[in-house]
Structures are given as structure tokens and as C-alpha cells.
Amino acid sequence: MKALIIALILAAAIVLMIPAASFVYESGGPDACARCHEMGTPVSRWQSSTHRKAGCAACHGDALTTDPKFHLTNARRVWQHWNGDVAERARLAPADVFAILERCRNCHQQEFAAWSTGPHAIRYKQIFLDKKHNSTRHLMDDCLRCHGMHFDGGIRDLVEPLNNKGPWTLRQAELSEQPVIPCLTCHSMHREGTLLEQRLLEAKTLGNRQEKFRPSLAFFDRREMAPVPVALLPIPVVKEGERAVKMSPDPRQALCYQCHAPLSTAQVFSGDDRTPVGIHEGISCLACHDKHRQTTRASCATCHPRLSNCGLDVETMDTTFAKVTSSHNIHTVKCADCHPKGIPPKRSTTAAISRR
Numbered sequence: 001m002k003a004l005i006i007a008l009i010l011a012a013a014i015v016l017m018i019p020a021a022s023f024v025y026e027s028g029g030p031d032a033c034a035r036c037h038e039m040g041t042p043v044s045r046w047q048s049s050t051h052r053k054a055g056c057a058a059c060h061g062d063a064l065t066t067d068p069k070f071h072l073t074n075a076r077r078v079w080q081h082w083n084g085d086v087a088e089r090a091r092l093a094p095a096d097v098f099a100i101l102e103r104c105r106n107c108h109q110q111e112f113a114a115w116s117t118g119p120h121a122i123r124y125k126q127i128f129l130d131k132k133h134n135s136t137r138h139l140m141d142d143c144l145r146c147h148g149m150h151f152d153g154g155i156r157d158l159v160e161p162l163n164n165k166g167p168w169t170l171r172q173a174e175l176s177e178q179p180v181i182p183c184l185t186c187h188s189m190h191r192e193g194t195l196l197e198q199r200l201l202e203a204k205t206l207g208n209r210q211e212k213f214r215p216s217l218a219f220f221d222r223r224e225m226a227p228v229p230v231a232l233l234p235i236p237v238v239k240e241g242e243r244a245v246k247m248s249p250d251p252r253q254a255l256c257y258q259c260h261a262p263l264s265t266a267q268v269f270s271g272d273d274r275t276p277v278g279i280h281e282g283i284s285c286l287a288c289h290d291k292h293r294q295t296t297r298a299s300c301a302t303c304h305p306r307l308s309n310c311g312l313d314v315e316t317m318d319t320t321f322a323k324v325t326s327s328h329n330i331h332t333v334k335c336a337d338c339h340p341k342g343i344p345p346k347r348s349t350t351a352a353i354s355r356r
């Protein structure tokens with residue numbers, strides 16, 4: 001009997017210790033986090049980031065978070081910390097990548113809505129259980145480079161069977177509806193950046209000193225399991241036959257090339273490449289595609305006068321913009337494709353177009 005009471009008291013103590021420990025972890029502001037992450041750069045980086053006015057909890061959760069696993073993990077960390085059992089660098093766990101998405105949404109509703117109605121909100125089941133794709137191409141670890149980069153494991157931990165016959169299933173059914181290209185594929189938070197108020201002053205800054213891209217832009221590199229800032233990402237050399245295609249200098253599109261890449265032959269339009277050649281050569285993906293929905297509707301008018309070179313409204317001309325089945329792909333069409341006998345003389349006076 002006495003043993004039972006002791007056991008009960010011990011059990012109660014353990015149960016109470018979890019909230020106590022997780023409370024130690026979760027209470028207090030950034031200073032409290034810094035007590036343990038002191039050597040870790042996260043806190044100091046956050047202090048000079050665009051998000052320095054958003055508390056840690058806004059993205060990482062706090063005592064009010066309802067998921068019990070969250071508190072258990074935190075209690076375990078207090079234990080790990082006391083034991084000195086800490087990895088060299090803390091890293092956001094894959095499950096937290098999905099949890100954080102909802103928190104980004106709280107503050108960035110417009111961007112979230114645009115992303116979630118665009119092609120990049122595609123889910124695990126759509127990428128990895130696609131019958132047509134799986135029966136023609138072998139599932140392999142490299143698939144995860146461009147979709148599912150945060151997944152903790154290899155392709156064999158994700159899908160079974162790994163053959164061309166199927167039927168295929170996800171080994172972790174809970175991933176089924178999760179996005180393979182979440183915000184953190186393209187954005188990293190703990191990096192230097194200016195606040196909105198400082199950005200308002202930017203209008204008064206000389207053009208060539210203004211920011212070229214938002215500070216958080218980075219591609220989550222699966223091999224490193226870390227984000228690589230856009231400034232360090234290469235813009236590939238793309239070729240049309242032997243000729244090197246003129247590439248837009250926009251550094252942001254380096255991000256697109258991580259996935260929409262040509263094959264190793266570097267030929268334009270091979271693989272998933274869409275580098276513009278012909279009429280739009282040298283123009284950035286982001287001059288036409290909206291950053292989150294990838295829509296193009298609004299873009300034509302930013303460069304084209306109502307009546308262009310041809311004396312026509314470009315939006316109604318025979319390209320894939322007006323009709324998906326058009327043989328004139330907007331990325332590759334040339335003057336000569338529509339004017340095989342040479343460019344006709346101008347009848348109307350048309351305004352000049354600017355190139356970006």
C-alpha cells in the first residue's frame with residue numbers, strides 16, 4: 001500500500017513537472033529564450049530582422065498553444081539543456097514547418113491566400129501518388145529536392161512501393177494534405193532586414209541603393225537542411241543551340257531556377273525550363289508571374305502600350321496567354337514565327353515598349 005502511494009506521488013510529480021518544465025521554457029520574452037539560445041545566433045539575428053517586432057511566440061508558439069506534443073517537446077528540451085545533451089545547431093523540426101505556416105497566415109493573409117490558390121500549394125499526395133508520373137518515372141530521393149524538401153527521411157520512408165506498378169501509398173498518412181512547397185521553401189526568417197518604417201524612407205534613397213529583393217528570400221536546400229539566401233543562388237547558363245541566351249539579371253528568379261530547371265544539356269525549354277527566348281528574351285519570370293499565385297493577367301499592361309509593334313492589343317494575339325493550345329508559346333515565340341515572310345512595314349504609329 002505504502003509503495004503504491006509513493007508510486008502515485010511520484011507519478012503525480014512527473015505529470016506536474018512536464019507543465020512546470022514547459023512553463024519554464026515558454027514563459028518570458030526573447031531574453032528568456034536567449035538564456036539557452038545564447039550561443040545560438042537565432043536571437044541576435046532576429047533582433048536585426050524584419051520581424052524584430054514580432055515576438056518569438058508569434059511564430060514558435062507559447063504557453064497558450066493547444067497542441068500537447070508541443071509542451072512535451074519543450075519539457076524534454078529543458079531536460080536536454082540541463083544535461084548538456086544539445087545538438088550543435090538547433091533546427092526547426094519538419095512538423096513545425098507546417099505549424100508555422102498557420103502562424104505566417106495570421107499576419108500575412110493576402111500572401112497566404114495567393115499562395116494557397118496558386119500552383120505551389122500542391123500537396124504531398126498530388127506529387128507522390130500521381131499515377132501517370134509514378135508509372136513513367138522512378139521515385140527517388142532526388143524528388144525531394146524540389147518538393148517535400150523539409151521531409152525528414154528518404155523517399156523509401158515516404159512512399160511505398162518504390163516501383164512503377166503501384167498502387168502507391170504514403171507511409172505517413174498525415175502528410176497527405178500537407179503542402180510540399182510551404183512558405184519556408186522560399187523564405188527564411190532569421191536574417192537581417194529592415195523594418196517597414198525604414199522601407200518607407202527607401203523612396204528617398206537613390207535607385208541603385210534600393211533593395212533588390214526582400215531579405216527573407218532563400219531556397220531551402222535539402223542537402224544542407226538549411227536555407228540558402230537568394231544572393232548566393234546561381235542563375236544558370238541556358239543555351240539555344242550553341243548560343244547563350246540573354247538572362248534577366250533579376251536575382252529573385254534564381255529561386256525559380258532551383259526547380260524550373262533545364263536538363264544537364266542546359267538547352268532552353270528542356271526539362272521544366274521556361275527561360276524566355278524570342279520576343280521576351282532577357283525578361284524575368286517575376287515581370288510576368290505574380291510572386292505567389294503565378295498568374296500573369298495583370299503583367300502585360302505594365303510593359304505594353306494598348307497597341308504594340310503589330311498595331312494590335314498583345315493580350316488578344318495568338319499566344320499561350322490568350323489560348324493554352326496556341327502554337328506560339330509566350331516564352332519562346334519570335335517575330336519570325338508570326339511573320340515568316342519578314343516583318344511588314346508599320347502602318348500605325350505605336351509607342352515604344354520598355355524592357356525590364
Ligand code: HEC
Binds near residue numbers: 025030036080092
Ligand atoms: C531550457 C533551455 C531552453 C530555453 C529557455 C529555450 N529553449 Fe529552445 N531549445 C532548447 C533545446 C535543448 C532545443 C533542442 C535542440 C536540439 O534539437 O538539439 C531547442 C530547440 C528550439 C527550436 C528548434 C527546434 C524546433 O523543433 O522547433 C526552436 C524554434 C526553439 N528552441 C525556440 C525557443 C523559443 C522561442 C524559446 C523562448 C520562448 C526557447 N526556445 C527557449 C533549449 C531551450
Ligand code: HEC
Binds near residue numbers: 058103183199
Ligand atoms: C506577428 C505578425 C507576423 C508573423 C507571425 C509573421 N510575419 Fe512576416 N512580417 C510581419 C511584418 C510586420 C513585416 C514587415 C512588413 C514589411 O517590411 O513590409 C513582415 C515582413 C515579412 C516579409 C517581407 C520582408 C522579408 O523579410 O523578406 C516576408 C517575406 C514575411 N514577412 C514572411 C513571413 C513568413 C514566411 C512568416 C511565417 C514563418 C511570417 N512572415 C510571420 C509580420 C509577421
Ligand code: HEC
Binds near residue numbers: 128130
Ligand atoms: C529539379 C527539380 C525537380 C525534381 C528533381 C523533380 N521535380 Fe517534379 N516538378 C518540378 C517542377 C518545376 C514541376 C512543375 C512543372 C510544370 O508545371 O511545368 C514539377 C511537377 C511535378 C508533378 C505535377 C504533375 C506534373 O507532371 O506537372 C509531379 C507529380 C511531380 N513533379 C513529381 C515528381 C517526382 C515523383 C519526382 C522524382 C522522380 C520529381 N517530381 C522530381 C520540379 C522537380
Ligand code: HEC
Binds near residue numbers: 055
Ligand atoms: C517571423 C517568424 C519568427 C519569429 C518572430 C522568430 N522565429 Fe525562430 N524561426 C522561424 C523560422 C521560419 C525558422 C526556420 C529557420 C529560418 O527560417 O531561419 C526559425 C528557426 C529558429 C530556431 C532553430 C535554428 C535554426 O537556425 O533553424 C530557433 C532556435 C529559433 N528560431 C528561435 C527563435 C527565438 C528565440 C525567437 C525570438 C527571439 C524567434 N525564433 C523568433 C521563425 C521565426
Ligand code: HEC
Binds near residue numbers: 108115182
Ligand atoms: C515559390 C517561392 C515562394 C513561396 C512558396 C512563398 N513565397 Fe513569399 N515571396 C516569394 C517571392 C519571389 C517574393 C518577392 C520578393 C521580392 O520581391 O523581393 C515573395 C514575397 C513575400 C512577401 C513580401 C511581400 C512584399 O510586398 O514585400 C511576403 C510577406 C511573403 N512573400 C509571404 C509568404 C508567405 C506567408 C508564404 C506562405 C503562405 C509565402 N510567401 C510563400 C516567393 C515565395
Ligand code: HEC
Binds near residue numbers: 181185252256
Ligand atoms: C521548390 C520548387 C519550386 C520553386 C522554387 C518554384 N516552383 Fe513553380 N512549380 C513547382 C511545382 C512542383 C509546380 C507544379 C505544381 C502543380 O502542378 O500544381 C510548379 C508550378 C508552377 C507554375 C504553374 C505551372 C502549370 O502547369 O500551370 C508556374 C507558372 C510556376 N510554377 C512558376 C514559378 C516561378 C515564376 C517561380 C519563381 C518565383 C517558381 N515557380 C518557383 C515548383 C517550384
Ligand code: HEC
Binds near residue numbers: 280284288294
Ligand atoms: C513575358 C511574360 C512571361 C515571362 C517572362 C515568363 N512567363 Fe511563364 N507564362 C507566361 C504566360 C502568359 C503563361 C501562360 C498563361 C498562364 O498560365 O498565365 C505562362 C505559363 C508558365 C508555366 C505553365 C505553362 C507552361 O508553359 O508550361 C510555367 C511553368 C511558367 N510559365 C514558368 C515560368 C518561369 C519559370 C519563368 C522564368 C524563367 C517564366 N515562366 C517567365 C508568361 C511569362
Ligand code: HEC
Binds near residue numbers: 283311
Ligand atoms: C517586362 C516587360 C514585358 C512584359 C511584362 C510583357 N512583355 Fe510582351 N514584349 C515586351 C517587349 C520589350 C517586346 C518587344 C520585343 C521587340 O521589340 O523585340 C514584347 C513583344 C511582345 C509580342 C510581340 C508583338 C509585338 O507587338 O511586339 C507579344 C505578342 C507580346 N509581347 C505579348 C505579351 C503578353 C501577352 C504579355 C503578358 C503576359 C507580355 N507580352 C508581357 C515586353 C514585355
Ligand code: HEC
Binds near residue numbers: 309311328333349
Ligand atoms: C503572335 C504572332 C505575332 C508575333 C509574335 C509578332 N507579330 Fe507582328 N503582327 C502579327 C499580326 C497578326 C499582325 C497584323 C496582320 C499583319 O499585318 O500581318 C502583325 C503586324 C505587324 C506589323 C505591322 C503593323 C502595322 O502598323 O500594320 C509590324 C511592324 C509587326 N507586326 C512587327 C512585329 C515585330 C517587330 C515582332 C517581334 C518583336 C512581331 N511583329 C511579332 C502577329 C505577330
